[in-house]
Amino acid sequence: MKFDLLTRDGSTRRGRLQLTHGVVETPTFMPVGTAATVKGLTPEEVREAHSQILLSNTYHLWLRPGREIIEQAGGLHRFMNWDGPILTDSGGFQVFSLQERRKLDEDGVTFKSHLDGSMHRFTPETVIAFEEALGVDIAMVLDVCVKLPASQAELEESVRLTTAWAKRAAAARAKPEATAVFAIMQGGLDERLRERSARDLVELDFPGYAIGGLSVGETREEMYHAARFSAALLPEDKPRYLMGVGTVKDIVMAVECGIDMFDCVYPTRCGRNGRAMTRAGEFHIKNATYTRDFTPLDPTCDCYVCTKYTRAYLSHLFRSDEMLGPRLLSYHNVYILNDLMREARTAIEQGSWASFRDRVLS
Amino acid sequence: MKFDLLTRDGSTRRGRLQLTHGVVETPTFMPVGTAATVKGLTPEEVREAHSQILLSNTYHLWLRPGREIIEQAGGLHRFMNWDGPILTDSGGFQVFSLQERRKLDEDGVTFKSHLDGSMHRFTPETVIAFEEALGVDIAMVLDVCVKLPASQAELEESVRLTTAWAKRAAAARAKPEATAVFAIMQGGLDERLRERSARDLVELDFPGYAIGGLSVGETREEMYHAARFSAALLPEDKPRYLMGVGTVKDIVMAVECGIDMFDCVYPTRCGRNGRAMTRAGEFHIKNATYTRDFTPLDPTCDCYVCTKYTRAYLSHLFRSDEMLGPRLLSYHNVYILNDLMREARTAIEQGSWASFRDRVLS
Numbered sequence: 001m002k003f004d005l006l007t008r009d010g011s012t013r014r015g016r017l018q019l020t021h022g023v024v025e026t027p028t029f030m031p032v033g034t035a036a037t038v039k040g041l042t043p044e045e046v047r048e049a050h051s052q053i054l055l056s057n058t059y060h061l062w063l064r065p066g067r068e069i070i071e072q073a074g075g076l077h078r079f080m081n082w083d084g085p086i087l088t089d090s091g092g093f094q095v096f097s098l099q100e101r102r103k104l105d106e107d108g109v110t111f112k113s114h115l116d117g118s119m120h121r122f123t124p125e126t127v128i129a130f131e132e133a134l135g136v137d138i139a140m141v142l143d144v145c146v147k148l149p150a151s152q153a154e155l156e157e158s159v160r161l162t163t164a165w166a167k168r169a170a171a172a173r174a175k176p177e178a179t180a181v182f183a184i185m186q187g188g189l190d191e192r193l194r195e196r197s198a199r200d201l202v203e204l205d206f207p208g209y210a211i212g213g214l215s216v217g218e219t220r221e222e223m224y225h226a227a228r229f230s231a232a233l234l235p236e237d238k239p240r241y242l243m244g245v246g247t248v249k250d251i252v253m254a255v256e257c258g259i260d261m262f263d264c265v266y267p268t269r270c271g272r273n274g275r276a277m278t279r280a281g282e283f284h285i286k287n288a289t290y291t292r293d294f295t296p297l298d299p300t301c302d303c304y305v306c307t308k309y310t311r312a313y314l315s316h317l318f319r320s321d322e323m324l325g326p327r328l329l330s331y332h333n334v335y336i337l338n339d340l341m342r343e344a345r346t347a348i349e350q351g352s353w354a355s356f357r358d359r360v361l362s
Numbered sequence: 363m364k365f366d367l368l369t370r371d372g373s374t375r376r377g378r379l380q381l382t383h384g385v386v387e388t389p390t391f392m393p394v395g396t397a398a399t400v401k402g403l404t405p406e407e408v409r410e411a412h413s414q415i416l417l418s419n420t421y422h423l424w425l426r427p428g429r430e431i432i433e434q435a436g437g438l439h440r441f442m443n444w445d446g447p448i449l450t451d452s453g454g455f456q457v458f459s460l461q462e463r464r465k466l467d468e469d470g471v472t473f474k475s476h477l478d479g480s481m482h483r484f485t486p487e488t489v490i491a492f493e494e495a496l497g498v499d500i501a502m503v504l505d506v507c508v509k510l511p512a513s514q515a516e517l518e519e520s521v522r523l524t525t526a527w528a529k530r531a532a533a534a535r536a537k538p539e540a541t542a543v544f545a546i547m548q549g550g551l552d553e554r555l556r557e558r559s560a561r562d563l564v565e566l567d568f569p570g571y572a573i574g575g576l577s578v579g580e581t582r583e584e585m586y587h588a589a590r591f592s593a594a595l596l597p598e599d600k601p602r603y604l605m606g607v608g609t610v611k612d613i614v615m616a617v618e619c620g621i622d623m624f625d626c627v628y629p630t631r632c633g634r635n636g637r638a639m640t641r642a643g644e645f646h647i648k649n650a651t652y653t654r655d656f657t658p659l660d661p662t663c664d665c666y667v668c669t670k671y672t673r674a675y676l677s678h679l680f681r682s683d684e685m686l687g688p689r690l691l692s693y694h695n696v697y698i699l700n701d702l703m704r705e706a707r708t709a710i711e712q713g714s715w716a717s718f719r720d721r722v723l724s
Contacts, residue, residue, distance in 0.1 A: 036678065040685040065653065065678045073656060073674060081670045272685075291427065294435060308443045312435060316398065316427045323402040323634075323685060 001137075001180035001207050003239045007349055011228075011258045014348040017239055019085040019137035020178050021077065022052070026239065026260035027348075029251065029341050030055040030087060031268060031334050035064070036080040039268050040327040041334070043082035049303065049335040050342065053137070054082060055263040058130055059091030062120065063113050067133050075135035087138035087263070088131045089243070091122055092184070093212070096145045104144065106161070124168040132175045140210060141169035143184040148217035155188045158213070162186045163200040170204055182241065184212040185233075189226050198233035209234050210241040211259070220250070228257040248277065248340060252360050255344055256353075267337050271330030274318045277337065279360075285329065290315040303335040363499075363542035363569050365601045369711055373590075373620045376710040379601055381447040381499035382540050383439065384414070388601065388622040389710075391613060391703050392417040392449060393630060393696050397426070398442040401630050402689040403696070405444035411665065411693055412700040415499070416444060417625040420492060421453030424482065425475050429495050437497030449500035449625070450493045451605070453484055454546070455574070458507045466506065468523070486530040494537045502572060503531040505546040510579035517550045520575070524548045525562040532566055544603065546574040547596075551588050560595035571596050572603040573621070582612070590619040610639065610702060614722050617706055618715075629699050633692030636680045639699065647691065652677040665697040 002018040015026040031038045031046060034057045038046050046054065056076065061067075073079035076086060095102050095111050102111035108123030124142045131139030142165050144158040166183045173181055183206040187193030201209060211230045214223050227242055234240050241261035242254045251262050267277060274285045278298035283290075285297075296306035297314065305314075305328045317325030340360065347356035364380040377388040393400045393408060396419045400408050408416065423432065435441035438448060457464050457473050464473035470485030486504045493501035504527050506520040528545045535543055545568040549555035563571065573592045576585050589604055596602050603623035604616045613624050629639060636647045640660035645652075647659075658668035659676065667676075667690045679687030702722065709718035 035682040035684055036675075037682075037684050037686045040689070042686065042690075064682060065674070069654060069674060069678070072654065073672065079672075079675055079678075081675075292431060292434065310435065310441075312427070312431055313398075313441055313443075316431070316441075320397040320399075320426060322397055322399050323688065324399045324404065326685065327402070327689070328404075 003208070003237065005237060009348045009351050009353040010256075012255050012344075012348045012353045013240075013258055013260055014345055015239065015260055017260075019053070019180070021083060021085045021137050024052045024085055025345055027251075027255045027341055027344055028052055028261055029337050030261065030263040032056075032263055032265045033080070033082075034060050034265070036061060036070075036076060038330075038334070039272065040323075040330045041268075043080065045331055046082070046334065047084065049331055050338040051084075051334060053085040053087060055087050055089065056134075056136070057091065057094065058088050058127060058140075059094035061088075061134065062091065062130060063115055067130055071133050075133075077135060085137040086134075088134060088136045088140065089263075090127050090131070090140040090142045090184070092140075092143040093145045093243070095122060096147075104161075108142070124165040125172040128169050128172045128181065129174070132173075132179050136179055138208065139179050139181050141166045141181060141183050143186060143212050145213055145216065146186070146188060148188055148213075150188055152190070155186070155190055155193055158186045158188075159193050159197045162212075163197065166201055166206070167204055170206065180207045182206055182208040182210050182239075184210045184243070185230055186213045187230075188213055189218060189222055191229055194226065194230050195233060198230065202233075202235060206238070208239040208241065210243050212243050214242065215244040215246065215250075223250075224253050224257065227254055227259065231258040248337070249361060251337075251340070252344070252357055256357060267333035268330045271333045272326040274325070274329065275333075276314075276329060277333045279336070285311065285314050285325075286318050291319075297329075297332055298336060301332065301336055301339070303332050305329070305332040305335075365570070365599065367599060371710045371713050371715040372618075374617050374706075374710045374715050375602075375620055375622055376707055377601065377622055379622075381415070381542070383445060383447045383499050386414045386447055387707055389613075389617045389703055389706055390414055390623055391699050392623065392625040394418075394625055394627045395442070395444075396422050396627070398423060398432075398438060400692075400696070401634065402692045403630075405442065407693055408444070408696065409446065411697040412704065413446075413696060415447040415449060417449050417451065418498070419453065419456065420450050420489060420502075421456035423450075423496065424453065424492060425477055429492055433495050437495075439497060447499040448496075450496060450498045450502065451625075452489050452493070452502040452504045452546070454502075454505040455507045455605070457484060458509075466523075470504070486527040487534040490531045490534045490543065491536070494535075494541050498541055500570065501541050501543050503528045503543060503545050505548060505574055507575055507578065508548070508550060510550055510575075512550055514552070517548070517552055517555055520548045520550075521555050521559045524574075525559065528563055528568070529566060532568065542569045544568055544570040544572050544601075546572045546605070547592055548575045549592075550575055551580060551584055553591055556588065556592050557595060560592065564595075564597060568600070570601040570603065572605050574605050576604065577606040577608065577612075585612075586615050586619065589616055589621065593620040610699070611723060613699075613702070614706070614719055618719060629695035630692045633695045634688040636687070636691065637695075638676075638691060639695045641698070647673065647676050647687075648680050653681075659691075659694055660698060663694065663698055663701070665694050667691070667694040667697075
């Protein structure tokens with residue numbers, strides 16, 4: 001893996017990430033393919049919508065279909081027919097969301113599958129081995145993620161254990177040429193803890209760093225503040241990834257904080273639920289006003305959906321519970337978010353970030 | 363509209379139908395797009411799967427989104443982004459399935475919407491006007507469809523009224539150049555009634571004829587017998603359409619009866635439910651045996667799905683309730699059925715129908 005910071009405009013960064021399966025221009029948005037599929041879309045469509053890298057989930061793939069089947073298929077890329085870069089999260093976030101169904105100890109975490117109640121165990125080593133077996137380009141370390149608000153003791157413990165586990169994950173790497181392992185910073189909204197987390201992880205010299213433990217219950221302002229504070233603690237020459245973000249506004253604010261990578265189910269979940277993302281804002285396609293609206297979802301968008309279909313037709317599909325509706329709207333939402341990232345990259349290159357940001361947020 | 367009977371092999375027919383929106387080689391299968399969408403597929407995919415003509419439903423489109431919206435969109439083709447031929451059924455079959463929710467009289471039928479309970483009325487004239495407003499290539503007349511078994515009196519009445527209505531539909535035609543109106547034969551399994559229905563309708567000289575009132579409760583053998591008997595009553599130089607058929611076996615048997623056109627939700631409904639159609643027979647993708655099967659759905663199929671995905675991956679998608687599963691399986695099923703029709707046409711051209719039929723049915 002190689003990361004080049006090409007240029008900056010204020011605190012924003014324009015970079016290039018070279019991974020085993022291809023090049024990723026940053027800042028970039030990663031659509032989420034939880035179960036080895038970006039819901040409703042083929043990999044060819046994900047690519048056509050200008051996605052450069054996908055995210056998939058260790059937790060879900062571990063449980064179903066499981067490591068053996070993906071390995072027998074020749075790895076995750078061949079299994080799901082996507083030949084571009086893939087990042088897998090470590091499952092930390094999902095496992096800690098299980099609450100009573102998981103038990104944490106110094107060595108790892110034992111949990112009950114939400115699918116069939118079977119017991120499983122993640123350790124820093126088993127998670128890295130799983131991600132390497134999948135053959136992904138970027139593997140996240142197993143972290144201890146805390147929901148906010150949290151006690152000081154919980155936050156301190158999550159930082160301590162996440163760092164200890166990151167060290168073990170780094171030592172467990174067997175394929176560093178193929179799979180780059182990124183560490184995850186914790187610390188909630190506590191600046192002293194964020195500093196400690198960053199310092200200890202940076203010392204371990206990972207090829208990239210994620211800012212974890214945000215977008216988990218705090219306000220937006222708190223999140224922006226913590227993201228900005230955290231990003232500034234990370235080395236300039238390594239990619240920075242803000243996990244679980246998000247909406248157009250959140251992404252723009254995060255780019256402004258000096259972040260390079262984002263992932264979120266937002267565009268595809270909105271797409272399935274009938275929520276259209278456009279340059280003029282969001283709207284719900286099932287609202288009565290769109291049944292006779294023969295304009296495209298977004299007149300400024302040149303995607304397949306906007307060039308071929310009207311709001312009236314999409315409204316009809318959603319009102320009729322037709323599968324094609326969620327499919328087309330998911331495609332458009334991913335496309336327009338990727339388009340926004342492309343515009344953001346151009347704005348940074350041209351030194352016009354501030355006016356781009358103001359235009360998008362207005 | 364123009365129909366050329368190109369060649370025959372025994373009782374099978376190889377023809378060519380020239381319609382307003384394109385040429386259809388027969389025998390042909392028409393995938394069903396009930397609500398102005400072939401469930402889960404884009405029109406480009408329907409075309410790529412070698413479909414030549416789609417079927418859509420007057421009953422469903424009348425209720426939602428309604429005539430006005432489709433007209434404002436510029437017709438059904440523009441509304442749904444399909445520029446090839448479309449046939450609409452008349453809604454007769456759907457309305458008569460409503461049972462207590464409809465009331466038949468000499469002039470037409472009044473019914474209650476299954477969506478919101480609102481009252482609507484079909485007459486031969488309003489149905490033709492609706493189909494012409496949609497701008498379809500082939501419009502079916504409003505018929506009186508009877509579920510089998512039925513009393514002799516019911517069958518006689520359905521034949522009488524269907525013919526009377528066909529006459530009125532013919533007189534109501536306003537755009538005969540753009541939209542060809544096909545009549546529908548009734549008569550259940552009663553040969554005398556089938557003869558009467560055919561004789562009276564043929565006298566009215568429609569550009570094409572459908573065999574209706576089959577696949578509505580009778581056995582398969584009864585259906586084949588009635589289809590063969592009915593087809594022989596129709597003029598050689600007009601296209602023949604067997605409504606609501608079907609499976610691979612039913613279609614092959616119907617081609618053997620001298621039928622040219624078929625429609626059925628079978629391949630797309632199977633696709634959504636996980637039932638794969640292959641040259642070696644059908645199977646359910648969720649069966650345990652396929653979770654580790656890294657071969658394509660059908661090794662003899664060259665469709666997108668069979669060249670890019672394994673049974674193991676499709677099995678995973680269905681087990682995970684992922685939208686992409688129904689989508690990919692629907693595509694494959696439509697593709698392979700169209701492929702079968704292409705092979706059938708070649709077999710008829712080459713005079714090798716009998717061996718083709720035996721191979722497919724074995």
